Amino acid sequence: QVQLVESGGGLVQAGGSLRLSCAASGRTFRRGAMGWFRQAPGKEREFVAAISGTSGSTYYTDSVKGRFTISRGNAKNTVYLQMNSLKPEDTAVYYCAGKGVVTRVTLDEYEYWGQGTQVTVSS
Numbered sequence: 233q234v235q236l237v238e239s240g241g242g243l244v245q246a247g248g249s250l251r252l253s254c255a256a257s258g259r260t261f262r263r264g265a266m267g268w269f270r271q272a273p274g275k276e277r278e279f280v281a282a283i284s285g286t287s288g289s290t291y292y293t294d295s296v297k298g299r300f301t302i303s304r305g306n307a308k309n310t311v312y313l314q315m316n317s318l319k320p321e322d323t324a325v326y327y328c329a330g331k332g333v334v335t336r337v338t339l340d341e342y343e344y345w346g347q348g349t350q351v352t353v354s355s
Contacts, residue, residue, distance in 0.1 A: 233258050234258035235256070236256050236328045236345060237254065237328075237347070238252060238253065238327070238346045238348060238349040239255075240252040240253050242350075242351070242352070243353075244318055244354070245353070246319055246355050248353070249315060250315045251315070252313040252315065252326055252349060253312050254266065254268075254312070254346060255310050256311075256330055257309070259309075259330075261285045261308065261309065261331070262286070263285055263334070264332040264333050265285055265330070265331050265334045266282065266285065266328065267283070268282070268313045268327065269326070269340055270322075270326045271325050272325075275324075279339070280292070280293055281296065281313060282337040282338065283302045283304055283311060284334045285304075285308055291337055295321075299317045300313060300315050301314040302314075311328065313326070315351070319353060322351060323351060324351060325351075326348060326349050327345055328345070328346040329342035329344060329346070330343065331344070
């Protein structure tokens with residue numbers, strides 16, 4: 233059984249930082265991709281960042297470029313999202329996701345999803 237478990241969310245003031253972690257069990261995504269999505273109240277889930285398991289290439293949505301960094305652990309079954317210079321509009325539930333192929337990584341066509349972790353940024 234494949235499981236993705238997120239951690240690291242919380243409440244932070246604007247301008248602060250948080251680091252999200254996602255640990256995968258049951259399989260690795262060495263030949264696929266892992267990504268982060270978020271969903272704010274009343275809004276659709278949106279892509280945040282992704283990383284290729286093969287090349288290590290990273291992808292970001294424009295609104296987080298320069299502020300967020302996605303990275304992976306040595307075992308490649310862990311992915312992190314370092315979030316700096318947080319803004320109130322970053323408030324959302326953040327979801328970790330994994331897929332077995334490195335295609336369309338910015339779309340929510342992922343096979344596996346975590347339960348989500350809440351990130352709240354106060355102004």
